[in-house]
Amino acid sequence: xxxxxxxxxxxxxxxxxxxxxxxxxxxxxxxxxxxxxxxxxxxxxxxxxxxxxxxxxxxxxxxxxxxxxxxxxxxxxxxxxxxxxxxxxxxxxxxxxxxxxxxxxxxxxxxxxxxxxxxxxxxxxxxxxxxxxxxxxxxxxxxxxxxxxxxxxxxxxxxxxxxxxxxxxxxxxxxxxxxxxxxxxxxxxxxxxxxxxxxxxxxxxxxxxxxxxxxxxxxxxxxxxxxxxxxxxxxxxxxxxxxxxxxxxxxxxxxxxxxxxxxxxxxxxxxxxxxxxxxxxxxxxxxxxxxxxxxxxxxxxxxxxxxxxxxxxxxxxxxxxxxxxxxxxxxxxxxxxxxxxxxxxxxxxxxxxxxxxxxxxxxxxxx
Amino acid sequence: xxxxxxxxxxxxxxxxxxxxxxxxxxxxxxxxxxxxxxxxxxxxxxxxxxxxxxxxxxxxxxxxxxxxxxxxxxxxxxxxxxxxxxxxxxxxxxxxxxxxxxxxxxxxxxxxxxxxxxxxxxxxxxxxxxxxxxxxxxxxxxxxxx
Amino acid sequence: xxxxxxxxxxxxxxxxxxxxxxxxxxxxxxxxxxxxxxxxxxxxxxxxxxxxxxxxxxxxxxxxxxxxxxxxxxxxxxxxxxxxxxxxxxxxxxxxxxxxxxxxxxxxxxxxxxxxxxxxxxxxxxxxxxxxxxxxxxxxxxxxxxxxxxxxxxxxxxxxxxxxxxxxxxxxxxxxxxxxxxxxxxxxxxxxxxxxxxxxxxxxxxxxxxxxxxxxxxxxxxxxxxxxxxxxxxxxxxxxxxxxxxxxxxxxxxxxxxxxxxxxxxxxxxxxxxxxxxxxxxxxxxxxxxxxxxxxxxxxxxxxxxxxxxxxxxxxxxxxxxxxxxxxxxxxxxxxxxxxxxxxxxxxxxxxxxxxxxxxxxxx
Numbered sequence: 001x002x003x004x005x006x007x008x009x010x011x012x013x014x015x016x017x018x019x020x021x022x023x024x025x026x027x028x029x030x031x032x033x034x035x036x037x038x039x040x041x042x043x044x045x046x047x048x049x050x051x052x053x054x055x056x057x058x059x060x061x062x063x064x065x066x067x068x069x070x071x072x073x074x075x076x077x078x079x080x081x082x083x084x085x086x087x088x089x090x091x092x093x094x095x096x097x098x099x100x101x102x103x104x105x106x107x108x109x110x111x112x113x114x115x116x117x118x119x120x121x122x123x124x125x126x127x128x129x130x131x132x133x134x135x136x137x138x139x140x141x142x143x144x145x146x147x148x149x150x151x152x153x154x155x156x157x158x159x160x161x162x163x164x165x166x167x168x169x170x171x172x173x174x175x176x177x178x179x180x181x182x183x184x185x186x187x188x189x190x191x192x193x194x195x196x197x198x199x200x201x202x203x204x205x206x207x208x209x210x211x212x213x214x215x216x217x218x219x220x221x222x223x224x225x226x227x228x229x230x231x232x233x234x235x236x237x238x239x240x241x242x243x244x245x246x247x248x249x250x251x252x253x254x255x256x257x258x259x260x261x262x263x264x265x266x267x268x269x270x271x272x273x274x275x276x277x278x279x280x281x282x283x284x285x286x287x288x289x290x291x292x293x294x295x296x297x298x299x300x301x302x303x304x305x306x307x308x309x310x311x312x313x314x315x316x317x318x319x320x321x322x323x324x325x326x327x328x329x330x331x332x333x334x335x336x337x338x339x340x341x342x343x344x345x346x347x348x349x350x351x352x353x354x355x356x357x358x359x360x361x362x363x364x365x366x367x
Numbered sequence: 368x369x370x371x372x373x374x375x376x377x378x379x380x381x382x383x384x385x386x387x388x389x390x391x392x393x394x395x396x397x398x399x400x401x402x403x404x405x406x407x408x409x410x411x412x413x414x415x416x417x418x419x420x421x422x423x424x425x426x427x428x429x430x431x432x433x434x435x436x437x438x439x440x441x442x443x444x445x446x447x448x449x450x451x452x453x454x455x456x457x458x459x460x461x462x463x464x465x466x467x468x469x470x471x472x473x474x475x476x477x478x479x480x481x482x483x484x485x486x487x488x489x490x491x492x493x494x495x496x497x498x499x500x501x502x503x504x505x506x507x508x509x510x511x512x513x
Numbered sequence: 514x515x516x517x518x519x520x521x522x523x524x525x526x527x528x529x530x531x532x533x534x535x536x537x538x539x540x541x542x543x544x545x546x547x548x549x550x551x552x553x554x555x556x557x558x559x560x561x562x563x564x565x566x567x568x569x570x571x572x573x574x575x576x577x578x579x580x581x582x583x584x585x586x587x588x589x590x591x592x593x594x595x596x597x598x599x600x601x602x603x604x605x606x607x608x609x610x611x612x613x614x615x616x617x618x619x620x621x622x623x624x625x626x627x628x629x630x631x632x633x634x635x636x637x638x639x640x641x642x643x644x645x646x647x648x649x650x651x652x653x654x655x656x657x658x659x660x661x662x663x664x665x666x667x668x669x670x671x672x673x674x675x676x677x678x679x680x681x682x683x684x685x686x687x688x689x690x691x692x693x694x695x696x697x698x699x700x701x702x703x704x705x706x707x708x709x710x711x712x713x714x715x716x717x718x719x720x721x722x723x724x725x726x727x728x729x730x731x732x733x734x735x736x737x738x739x740x741x742x743x744x745x746x747x748x749x750x751x752x753x754x755x756x757x758x759x760x761x762x763x764x765x766x767x768x769x770x771x772x773x774x775x776x777x778x779x780x781x782x783x784x785x786x787x788x789x790x791x792x793x794x795x796x797x798x799x800x801x802x803x804x805x806x807x808x809x810x811x812x813x814x815x816x817x818x819x820x821x822x823x824x825x826x827x828x829x830x831x832x833x834x835x836x837x838x839x840x841x842x843x844x845x846x847x848x849x850x851x852x853x854x855x856x857x858x859x860x861x862x863x864x865x866x867x868x869x870x871x872x873x874x875x876x877x
Contacts, residue, residue: 348663
């Protein structure tokens with residue numbers, strides 16, 4: 001006679017060292033196996049889309065910083081690209097190159113945190129996390145040189161960037177770009193063939209290609225499932241069509257592939273920064289834009305490839321100083337659509353790892 | 368570059384297949400009647416010429432007379448995109464057919480629109496509020512909320 | 514002094530009690546002081562591995578850090594969960610901590626200097642170390658918390674599975690020494706047994722890591738998964754007892770490893786107690802090294818590792834040791850060291866090719 005078991009519901013609650021923020025998963029467990037999953041969020045819902053309806057276009061830029069607070073430059077960039085598309089503003093060349101440099105540095109910083117916390121979830125007791133934070137400190141110091149802030153930068157402006165970079169920035173950036181590939185090699189040397197990491201992540205949490213496209217996944221989650229789609233190549237914004245870089249993809253769509261995609265993307269970002277630094281033209285960094293901008297009546301959808309996926313801003317304007325409607329396409333929320341299918345059938349320890357490999361940031365999920 | 372398909376051309380093709388479905392079509396977008404939303408969407412997804420397999424974004428905008436729901440569709444293979452819109456009139460209990468059966472990515476986004484704007488989506492497997500709690504009254508993102 | 518006390522005849526009025534009393538005091542002081550020392554070593558060690566300084570503010574070089582931890586733990590409010598079983602909850606830390614102390618009764622600090630020279634020393638150690646798992650399960654049960662129950666059940670499965678390779682590795686040493694008494698095991702190590710039994714040492718090391726719930730088998734206190742497992746609901750002095758129990762067990766295992774494999778207090782120039790301390794700290798350093806470097810294994814992978822990898826290897830090791838003892842009854846010559854190293858290399862290579870860490874997706 002078989003033993004009768006009964007599933008029980010456990011709450012991986014909002015306060016948990018490993019849910020990357022205030023996120024709650026109600027797991028139904030049968031022994032150790034996850035049988036059902038219900039994600040509950042909105043512990044950080046601030047009503048940003050309603051909030052911006054009373055603010056001018058320029059006042060919204062600091063608010064976009066707080067969306068995905070780990071990668072603020074990308075949020076700023078996406079919003080500013082959308083507004084410029086709406087109002088038909090051109091941006092000077094030097095500003096475009098500076099934007100690219102900042103966005104790629106921000107991508108490296110965000111991926112360092114993503115990979116570090118992913119390895120922390122795997123159990124390597126903070127050691128890779130601290131190593132990656134060592135590099136992130138360099139990047140954050142660079143950002144502090146440029147705009148004075150370490151986390152919420154507020155650097156992009158409608159029509160350019162806010163200030164030109166000081167001379168020490170280019171010197172420090174050069175030093176960083178020379179050293180970074182060796183650090184990425186160091187991570188690979190320590191981690192890429194680690195038996196325990198392979199045993200924990202290979203074949204775990206597979207997201208099949210068809211499901212990834214159907215669930216509108218984006219970013220490393222989509223590319224890990226062998227879909228070569230990157231907005232920097234498919235629909236280039238800013239001056240991305242002038243750089244040479246590859247798009248790494250995974251083959252199976254498991255956690256290991258997503259981790260490899262992120263590490264390889266860091267290498268490609270360093271490549272882009274090197275090329276941008278060589279091609280950086282002199283000039284002004286901001287075009288003349290009215291402080292109280294009144295775009296013509298219409299709508300625009302501007303999207304960029306953020307570190308976590310396709311970050312889009314949909315703006316509707318009615319020729320007043322504030323937008324009529326702003327909608328943010330959150331890549332992390334939409335990446336979570338397939339969470340149920342990825343986790344069911346695995347054990348509770350795998351649930352933590354699979355969730356960590358999607359790399360969410362609650363500020364963006366909840367807005 | 369992702370080519371943004373012209374609403375007019377797509378509109379003429381759709382008008383042949385589903386007569387009476389297009390309300391208006393312009394260079395940027397395509398406005399579809401809400402009864403024809405699901406057949407048009409299925410056609411756009413399955414037809415080899417269009418192949419819109421990726422739903423980038425669903426948004427709802429509250430113009431005071433009507434709600435307009437905007438779908439941004441993309442095709443990953445052919446690298447073209449389309450903006451499809453539909454309207455629903457009436458502020459008490461507006462409802463639209465759900466496209467979750469075609470694109471699963473619409474799951475959380477439609478729940479968000481229901482929660483914040485109040486538009487019901489028929490056929491959605493889990494039509495519950497996603498950001499606000501279950502007993503909340505009202506829909507905050509509407510223009511007349513505050 | 515130690516020799517004088519050890520040489521007192523046991524039927525001297527009060528002789529036994531003097532020996533017993535003095536050694537108990539020495540042991541308690543030793544264990545508690547060394548526990549504080551290794552807590553400090555671990556914190557600094559992990560900090561240096563993570564390219565940061567460890568604690569260095571409290572006192573010179575952070576030496577008073579463990580004392581600060583102890584004071585913090587003592588001054589916190591002790592909250593008892595309302596729905597839990599009160600007596601079970603109260604007794605659990607005691608039952609988890611006392612066996613760790615009891616193991617030290619048979620560890621020799623010098624020739625003949627032990628609390629009790631049992632002639633079944635190592636069997637006593639294996640028996641006592643299994644008692645602390647009862648304390649852990651009581652903690653999980655009495656907390657009336659699903660997470661702690663989950664953690665406690667996992668830990669029981671883990672500890673029970675790893676007892677067997679542990680015991681088998683010990684039997685290899687016992688065969689070489691010819692006796693179960695810890696004192697005899699040390700005195701018969703003219704060549705340290707780590708050289709004669711490299712495979713046995715590895716098996717013992719891994720099984721012992723699992724017994725004391727250290728990385729890579731530390732799913733019990735896996736912070737990132739079940740939020741501290743069985744001691745979620747404990748605070749204040751009870752938590753301090755669990756914390757101390759963990760480090761005392763680690764110290765005990767280090768002491769056992771030095772006694773069984775590294776030659777205990779034997780060494781050329783320095784006094785024996787100093788050699789003992791050096792070896793214990795060295796073994797603990799290896800534990801810290803492994804903890805800060807390696808990610809964690811999943812539960813079913815740990816079980817697979819115990820049953821399919823360590824157990825067969827332990828059996829083969831036992832068989833080979835048995836053969837060698839039969840062939841050379843007086844004591845094994847130096848050549849056997851190289852033979853054993855070669856056998857170990859072959860076996861580990863074989864197992865790494867054939868053995869797959871199991872588990873996968875379950876169809877739901």
